[in-house]
Amino acid sequence: MLGSRRRPAFNALRRTPALTASLAAVAAFLVGGAASPGAAAAPVRPAAAAIRLEPAYQQAPFEGWGTALSWFANVTGGWPDAQRNRLADALYGAEGLGLTIARYNIGGGDHPQTAPYMRAGAAVPGHWSRPGPQAPGGWDPDDPDHWDPDADGNQRWWLKAARARGADTFEAFSNSPPYFMTDSGLVSGAVDPMHDNLRPDQYERFAAYLAGALQRVQNGTGVTFASVSPVNEPGTAYWRAGGLQEGSHWETGSQARMITALRAELDREGLRTAIAAMDETDPDMFRANWDGYGGTVRSAVGRLNTHTYGTRGRSGARDIAKGTHKPLWMSEVDLGGTVPQSFTDMSPALDLAKRITDDLTQLEPRAWVLWQAVEDYENMTPSHEDSNWGLIQTDFTPADAAGEPLRKNKKYWAMAQYTRFVRPGSRVIGTDDDHTLAAMRPGGQGTVVVHTNPTGSARTITLDLAGFRSVSSAAVQRYTTDATHDVHRETDVSTTGKRLTVTLAARSVTTLVIPGATDVDPEQARPAAGPRLLVNDHSGLALTAAPAGAGSAVVQRPPNLPDTAQQWTLTRSVPGDWSSTASYRVMNAGSGRALAVSDGEVTLLPPEPSAQQQWMLSTSGDGHHTLINSATGTLLDVTGASTSDGAPVGTYRPNTGRNQSWVFREEPAQG
Template identity: 35%
Template sequence: MVPSLQTVGHILVTALAIIPFAFADLTTTIDPSSNWGTWEGWGTSLAWWAATFGTRDDLADIFFTTQTTNLNGVSLPGLGFNIARYNAGASSWNSINGTSMVVSPKMIPSRQIEGFWIDWASTSPSSASWNWSADSAQRAMLSKARSRGANILELFSNSPMWWMCNNHNPSGSDDGSSDNLQSWNYQSHAVYMATVAKYFADHWSTTFTSVDPFNEPSANWWNGKTGTQEGCHFDVSTQATVLNYLRAELDSRGLSSTVISASDESYYDQAAKTLQNLGSTALGKIARVNVHGYQYGSGRRDSVRSLATQYSKKLWQSEYGEGDATGRDLASNLLLDLRWLQPTAWVYWQALDGGGWGLVDADNDKKTIGQPTQKYFVLAQFARHVKPGMRILDGGSDYATAAYDAATKKLVIVAVNWGSAQYLNFDLSRFKTAGVNGAVVKRWATQIGASTGKRYVAASDTYIRGTKFWSYFEKEMVQTFEVEGVVL
């Protein structure tokens, strides 16, 4: 009997399904012998958005849990962040010894964070008077994050309190490139940060894992005449002095387990230069190197990684953001970070903001919240699957990253197809056990730039074929795979 066309087609499809590499246009091989560190987590900084929206439970749910939460009619998969960075503000509107804060004419109100220290009665820090009611919304979000499982908290500063600044302007020096912290207040800035950390521990049951006294200190754009936010330039020698004071002030308050991170430089190349010039004494006070990702596709990420390894420091990408709402830039730079910087944590800057910067579109000054941007769903592919405690592996290419959970024997792979629509093949042949032949590989898909649909969907399963599996990717599609039963 002559088989029907339908029968022939079924036979061909079945045969092709079991032939390795049948449709694979690109192949990446995961390296089980690699170890790029134990993942600590994902997070966000709470300034400035939380200072406006910090009392909202729905926002705490979408960022700090993995549960599905409705926001403005959209069901969002929670990102499951476990890191929150709290900003100790630099502004207050009281007069101190007859002087008042100077405000940049271009200051954006929502970017001015009220600090805790409101009076300085003498040269002794112990005689200062404090206002601990400041910035209650940001503190509320910090509390909500903790109650939802955030277990790594960092205290950071954009600028010393205004009265410590040479021009009393917490937006920066008048030229933007000179130190704005008065030399006689080097220790005062350390006292401020340590006292805030101590008060949070004693009165709000909040222990900061780390304290970072700087934010992009080598930058030349912290200008009091044109600044739109708080910021301060610190020469490297000044950074070193403050770091030495800060360690002593934390220790004197019983906070020896709270580590210091630094220096939150804006660019990778700046971070490398700062590390090379801080000096051994100041370096000895730092437990972790923090760096920002604003050099994007440029800069020597590998140099920062090399120096962090040389000095035996942990390394975080502690702030990243840009105005591409599609998620394309986020995916590209995140993959570059994971491959070349090799941080053990990755923190997004403004979870809510306008102009494409936010994971959710919002106006922090008008206090309005819109829809999630597509970058929210792109980040979900990474943050919901690469979990704290996993070992980061070499994904074998610039378009893939991998993480391994030894307790559950689960391998996670996140990959992006930058080319035309094609199949990507994943080779697990170097593992002792590459899963079970024929076993299901769960996958999730997000289309970069999509406005509706293909945001974060559980796609049809693929399967292990011997020591490999593959999946079809549309152009600029992100997919995440979870492979069970894998042994290094």
Template identity: 30%
Template sequence: MHSKTLSLLVVLAFAYNPAVADQIFTVSSSDTRGVWQGWGVSLAWWAKRFGTRTDLAQILFSTSSTTYNGQSVPGLGLNIVRYNAGACSTNTYGGTSMAVSPNIKASRQIDGFWLNWGSTDPSSSSWNWNVDQNQRTAMQNAKNNGANRFQLFSNAPMWWMLKNKNPSGSSDGSENIQSWNLQDHATYLATVAKHAQTNWGINFESVEPFNEPSASWWKADGTQEGCRFNVATQSTVIGYLRTALNNQGLSSVQIAASDENSYDVAKSTWNGLTSSAKSQVNQLHVHGYQQGSGDRVGVYNNAAGKTLWNSEYGESDATGSSLASNLLLDFRWLRPVAWVYWQAIDGGGWGLIDGNNDSGSLGAVSQKYYILAHFTRHIREGMTILDGGGDSVVAAYDSARRKLIIVAVNWSTSGQYLNFDLSRFGGVSDGATVPRWSSQLTSGGTRYASFPSDTKISGTKFWSYFGPKEIQTFEVSGVSR
């Protein structure tokens, strides 16, 4: 036999023999990780500048392809919107006006609706419901493109509720809200939720009264709105918020807490809340800024009986490698049922789309966007999350469509074959085609390339070659749990 022919046969034998796969993952049909509620994004701060852009709403919230910068961009299909009730206003009342941090950017000052302490009546002159138009428009555009879960959250109480009247924080990072305004803060959020229901056609499913409340970096010279709440104060506010929501006829609206910056702090805060406050919290929310560190399992254990979200995640790695790594770790160990990205549009690698929220300039769609698309476009609301068999794999099952989704990453700097064992599922069809999508976790790499027919099931297994630092998504149809 010719040596070149022999070499070709050896290569083909390696490519189509699952026994020589570099890694084998057995996907569980029974180790369930919750029913997925969806993917989301916060509107502050990018929506203050770009909220009227219907093309951006289509890109983020629909699954349709949209032309942007001359290219066709596949929609992410996000369905969760986090709307920020602002803390700022420019009015003066009783000789008092807002103190402004010298370092805050205009895009990070979100106008609030309750202008002063003169009246709690939302129809009085103490309230202005015409502000924050762009963020509200973005929320409506999101709804028009398929978003169906809305959350109201607060970065800081209205400026006049604060000791130094500065919505960026106190001089030393200590608790800044005046004790006699704790109930006012709860009243403010409940009133906004009611107004949204009555006037905007938006039903907030949950309200989050804090944002990273244990952090020490909320200071008067900060770059955004922020406020420290001691854990004991958080318990008090949670109780006030439950009463305020009930008084507005919003007893079905849930309370989320406490949106701490890291997994470890979230665990500590939860352990410090009173039993009454814990009973009134329906959703335990945590931010993912601890990235690859922290006690994810501890947060999951604390969330027993509660709905657990990673309600904010972001970093400056535009390749999407960090995003994929930390998201897979969340699926494996934190086990949230929703996951929310922070800034859809921002510079320095933070945005899914590069842009400047102050100048209004827009740039390219990042590699990170396409990496996120591997998850958001395929793992959809209502699917059951399953154990994929390792830290680099997640699986989800759609019972209505009898479809199994697998997202996997090869973290190696060398190419390798990954083999997926589906023997625990029924209906696996020998020879069936498995469509797949591929992206590279590097700048300028392949972006969400579709391969509809090059992967086949052999027995109860299939396998695929992964290049260095590559993510692939697979859809297996006709299987049952």
């Protein structure tokens, strides 16, 4: 077997052949299923002379930071009171990370006579009670005697501890059905890892199990779950009978059936809990699954969840969320790092900081949730995995839990650079630098910038604050984590006009709190109204209004700025709406008509306030945009990824292709 870390599948040196095959199959599905494939992704941007912050592109209010409670809560929730409270303070306390989200794992539970085989903490108790599974007719969710109303006390302690420290958002999730609902008789997966483990006749019973467990945990803790996720990383080949943790494979149709069954059961029980789906391993696999769901299933999903163990396709998941008008979470990830176990090396911390910044700027999730923040120290030692999973490492099987050290690594402090300052209600804004995250604080209390310097030398950066209406001379606080400091308060710095220049330590994560940077200067908002060319990233050709009778309302032609058929003006549908889901009317200068979708086709219509004529603009701050139609959720797309002069332009579901990516250009491209 592979090592017992949470995600060995994504370590290239330890990838299993079965997983490689499954990922190849998913990749083939993505290529084959995309009618408009694009070219390779653009390279990382070079460092700019000044890093521009764009407050005119504000993501939805941030809901918070969190962690899954399994498996560490299953262990430490039963530790001596002083010790478990120290851990809870470190994660949820105001002087710790200040997390506000907890993901509770509804365990499936193996047969009591099954010999223990999982890693420490991973055998999360089930909520069923013997003799239920052995009773005539099997386990009956409507029989109170078939439930253990007090199951999983250790994780429940953590729910209450998190809430007592300010956590206000709770989600329940499942990795596997109980053993007696599975094909293999084990909660770790099917014998064939690409085979569903839930038996075909058990969907409704599993839905009843999830709803019943949800109710009992809520009743026992006073915590209310906002959402419940019934499947976890369903498309991978990692879940196999006898593996080291609970897991289950789900075909796309099986996911759909489970979501529908759970929604019906929740409604039957009078529970308004939203269903989150589908907690896939990475955004590309998330998109492949979502594309296979029908309208009824999509309607049953209240929130979209994806993990980012793989990072391709973030823009696709982002645009699906916008097009369906559903919230999106990055609901699980962690990184073991590329160096051996260390509590002082900055490499794992810098890797984590990059993942956070990239996720928040490219995926636009409303929450960012870590896989278990506390990891088994013994399992991370050189004699085992020799790795850096978790923010705190402590022995899950200690000789003396009361005296067991709680070892914080540099990842803990790097994450604090984000969690202590980008608080719930903040709105992440655009930047044009890959190492910079910026967010406007709630209530107009200024702006926070988190910048990562991964290089071995000090770096001087300049922040361009011209996009803000107001930039006062108030002192700018800065906090640094590097090889010798942990969220250390440095000497304050000051803005000069609407610019801020600061030198940052080598291999560091620095947070700048700029209280005087507030509001949006409409004259500086990007993209400006126009007129502009819309140039396709894949073909290099410009969106052009076609002459009457051309067979397509819009086509692509070589860029020619003076041609009014290629001139487009953007107008916000709601003046002063600076959100990243703001809608725009896109007007053609030559025809005086608006870009629209009608009967599934892109057309030009007389302007009117209809959703068919409204387009949302998505960007990661690099000057490239997708245009999402507000009525259909489809993206402006060069049909077939054509590079031909005169090729038609239509719309298509998000596929991350560069034929769906556009640049607003004022001047002809320079050779």
